[in-house]
Amino acid sequence: MKNFIYAFIMVFLATVFLAMTHGPGAEKDTPQSLEGVWELVNYYTYEANNVLDSFPNAEGYRQVKIYQDGKVMWSRRVPQDSTQWYGYGKYMANDTSLTETLEYGSASMMRIIDTSRVFSFELQQGKDWFRQISINEDGNRTFSENYIRIR
Structure with a gap:
């Protein structure tokens, strides 16, 4: 027994x-939900839809995004530049795409928002990372921001 x-x-x-x-x-x-706090760790450039090069943030540079309940807030610190960069708005994401519609931001960002409020990206993600990839008018990948979850 x-x-x-x-x-x-x-x-x-x-x-x-x-x-x-x-x-x-x-x-x-x-992949999991984008809800949470994310920090930009590096960038990719693309050629023929493949990663061509990777480069890290500049010394002291920091960019953080917060996604919560359909809202997005981001802030960027560039020590060599006194220009303030931040924005706030709504977001929608699924398995392959991310769309941010900004409502307001810093003065420097408002100049961009005045011409284009909607920012659409290809989305690639894992449990604790995501990549927002810019696509050109021909449908090709050009550039990505790569984030890791910090909370």
């Missing part, structure tokens, strides 16, 4: 382990 109970416990634990490591949502890089 003791062996039966021991075997039962071992089978149960193995089943739980397999469900946790191979079941739905178990992949380490499964």
Whole structure:
């Protein structure tokens, strides 16, 4: 009887382990919601829809985005420049696209918002990272901002 109970416990634990490591949502890089706080870590440039080059943020540069309840807020710090950069608006995202519609921002951003409020990107994402990719008028990838989740 003791062996039966021991075997039962071992089978149960193995089943739980397999469900946790191979079941739905178990992949380490499964995309999740954009809700949360994200920090820009680097950029990619593209040629023929493939990554051509990667470059990090400049020393002291910091950009953070917050997505919550359909709203987006972002702020950028550029130590070499006294220009303020921030914006606020709505966002919509699905598995492959991200659209931000900005309502207001810093004076420098308002000059851009006055000509274009809607910013659409191809979206690639994993559990704790996402990439917003700019697409040109021919439908080709040109540039991406790459973020990691910080909260």
